[in-house]
Every structure is written in structure tokens, then in C-alpha cells.
Amino acid sequence: MDHYIDLKLLPDPEFAATQLMSALVSKLHRGLHDLRRDDVGISFPDVETARHHLGSRLRLHGNREALSQLLxxxxxxxxxxxxxxxxxxxxxxxxxxxxxxxxxxDSNPERLRRRLIKRHGISEQEARERIPDSAAKRCNLPFVNLRSNGTGQAFALFIRHGAIVETAKAGTFNGYGLSSTATIPWF
Structure with a gap:
């Protein structure tokens, strides 16, 4: 992770910045999938000042070779x-x-009910009693709206920027450039 590229969203009167960021992350996901690399990470440098969204900048992190291949x-x-x-x-x-x-x-009670019905063979009414609408979980993390390439279902990809630390942790990144183990340089 010795190199980076910044992608800054330009203001657009037709599209909100959140919509453009969702489209950008979706395209990045396809690019990372096609590359089949697990050594490119992402961050959103403006996340703390953006208030409940990711801001207007996406930063790609990796080595020179990985980022050059992606471009x-x-x-x-x-x-x-x-x-x-x-x-x-x-x-x-x-x-x-x-x-x-x-x-x-798991914020969608309807999806949780369908899963319960399918796995346990119970009625829709019983599933509704077990999982009321009030069971929806709330998440205050910023997110992008994406669509699954496999199922076509829309979903929110919630993104957490962890605590800032002094030392790097090695690891791999998923197809979105996110990792539950590795760190990216923060500057």
C-alpha cells in the first residue's frame, strides 16, 4: 500500500453526490472482480465532514502495479x-x-420473514408474529446503494472507518476494496 489515486466527484445538477458515489463504487466492484486482486483497498477521506454520507472523494490504495492494472x-x-x-x-x-x-x-424484516419461512416451513402469519416490522435494525453508518450482480437485489453497503492507529496491519481486501483485517494509509 505505497501508492494511491483519488477520485473526486464533480458537482452535477442532475445527480446527487450520494447517487454518483454509489455508481462509482459499483463500477469499482466490477473492475476489482475482473482483476481478481485482493490487494486494493479503498477509503473515503471526506467521511468525517460529510455528515451521514461518504463525501465526494474515493481513494484507492495499493501498490503501483495493482493500481496501474486497475486503471x-x-x-x-x-x-x-x-x-x-x-x-x-x-x-x-x-x-x-x-x-x-x-x-x-439485517434491517429488512420482510427478507428475514421470507428466510424464516423457507428454512423452517412456517406460515407467513407465524413469521410475521416472530419478526414484527419493529424488528428492523437501524444503522447510522454511511453507505452506498448497490445492486447484486448475482440476484439483482438492491442493498445498502454500510461502511465503517475504524479507529486511527499508528501501525499498519497486513491482510486482504474484498471485491469492494474493504477489509475486516487490513488497514489502509490514512492521510
């Missing part, structure tokens, strides 16, 4: 008019580190 894929097709892409740059010398991870929340 060569041309995964930004359709987004180029909406983002300003920085040059590939070396991470500054004095940085701290942070884990950026996915948080999964």
Missing part, C-alpha cells in the same frame, strides 16, 4: 464526466492507518 481496465466507462481522477502518487511518508470495512445489518 488499464477502463472500469470508469460512463463515469468519466462525473469524476476528476488524480495521478497515481506515492503515499506520504508520515501517515497513520485505518481499517475500512463492511458492516452487514
Amino acid at each position: 488499464a481496465l477502463n472500469w470508469l466507462t460512463g463515469m468519466r464526466d462525473h469524476v476528476q481522477l488524480s495521478e497515481l502518487a506515492a503515499v506520504p511518508a508520515q501517515v497513520r492507518y485505518r481499517q475500512v470495512s463492511r458492516v452487514q445489518v
